Amino acid sequence: MSDRPSPDEGLSPAELAAKYGLAVSGARPGLGEYVAQLWGRRHFILAFSQAKLTAQYSQAKLGQLWQVATPLLNALVYFLIFGLILNADRGMAREVYIPFLVTGVFVFTFTQSSVMAGVRAISGNLGLVRALHFPRASLPISFSLQQLQQLLFSMIVLFVVAVAFGSYPRLSWVLILPVLALQFLFNTGLAMIMARMGAKTPDLAQLMPFVMRTWMYASGVMFSIPVMLADHPRWIADVLQWNPAAIYMDLMRFALIDGYGSENLPPHVWAVAGGWAALVALGGFVYFWKAEERYGRG
């Protein structure tokens, strides 16, 4: 449109871009830059998780009361089946078994729902990914955060159950906080791994419920692993006890329940709990970041 020949005449697009300092659109930022971007979006991550949590029950007449009622009913069903009908409480007194079971269900549900939400974090929000700019890890992190808030509601139920069966608040209850923090890190890492896999293969959303159920039954949610597997080779029980879901459940029970002492915990339990959290959180984050520029493809 100008009459004189432009000084940029004859430059290739790449050279022209370099001359005026244009950057490739949608390129993946470096890891440090990415972390900084995520930190800049922390308000969005928190607001999005709270919005999802509120939206969940906004049409129900009882409204947010379901946040507490749902886990309570859940625990009741498991108690009915495993406590009353199947008598899975072998080797445990009733006042230990009930809080043992409820803790197991809630702690495992935390991981389970983080994984399930993670699978659909990208594939179920493709509209959002294709409309707005934000570091995509905001989505799986936000969904794990939603599950953490959901668990905090469940903890109210859990405290009531513990007290009702004779485990009163004591100093070891403080340990609940580091256990929750470690499990949250572990879950977030897992959610990021699942988010990347689910973005490429949405079929995982169909498959994961079965994987998660197998994992649940193998982690001793409703029975004590060493007692149940007493007449099997020792290593099977060891492997099951070292799996992260069982570790976090056992630590939570140890912190909360009076009659569940350290003799029920595998050796080096805190190191294992921290190791799993660090490994999965860091590994998951890097794994997710590596595909950052491709999530819009769906």
Add this chain to the structure above:
Amino acid sequence: MAEARIPTVIADELHIVYRVNGAKTGKGSATAALSRILRRGSDDTARGVRKVHAVRGVSFTAYRGEAIGLIGSNGSGKSTLLRAVAGLLPAESGKVYTDGQPSLLGVNAALMNDLTGERNVILGGLAMGMSREQIKERYQGIVDFSGINEKGDFITLPMRTYSSGMAARLRFSIAAAKDHDVLMIDEALATGDRKFQKRSEARIRELRKEAGTVFLVSHNNKSIRDTCDRVLWLERGELRMDGPTEDVLKEYEKFTGK
């Protein structure tokens, strides 16, 4: 023109391909899906993944201060091209270079119908990358602009209770609250009643003044003529014409038989 023109967006031989699962011709049955899995490893077409080549080798350079219209029939790749320029859709081959972060005008995907209008304003603002302080500052402006509260206190009701017009007005008001370097508008102009349309057109003009470069997708030739000084015409994913608005629109109108 005395000063040199500064490029803000450069597209270089851009190709965009969508992959659609399970859209092989005819039968979408379980056996078809199974054979698709078994044939894994061979190329995409054999596995029943249909490829849609939405943008084919588009190149152009946009300069600061330009308002560029994108025209073409439905499915010609206009929206896809915008998303690729914004860096939201990865390119199959070719590259897009941009100055700063181009953004699409629209926050629909971030809003939730079950939340109150109030919370959606905050959520939408955060999703667009505004800070909490910025949102607080502009909150009243957004609500007033949308006119939601003209007929009572609707902003504290869930968005699902809004009429479609009211919801569209709120969505536009949130989206238009942010300033952009490179602004892209995808047929978002005609929402709400006549009064609101006038207001939103004025707001778009304002945004255009603030933004370095504007892209506008529209099927309304009048609004293209009003806003744009350059037009890109896409047809079947290819750039058919690129030039001053009048020249391109004349050809386009001949093509569409108007």
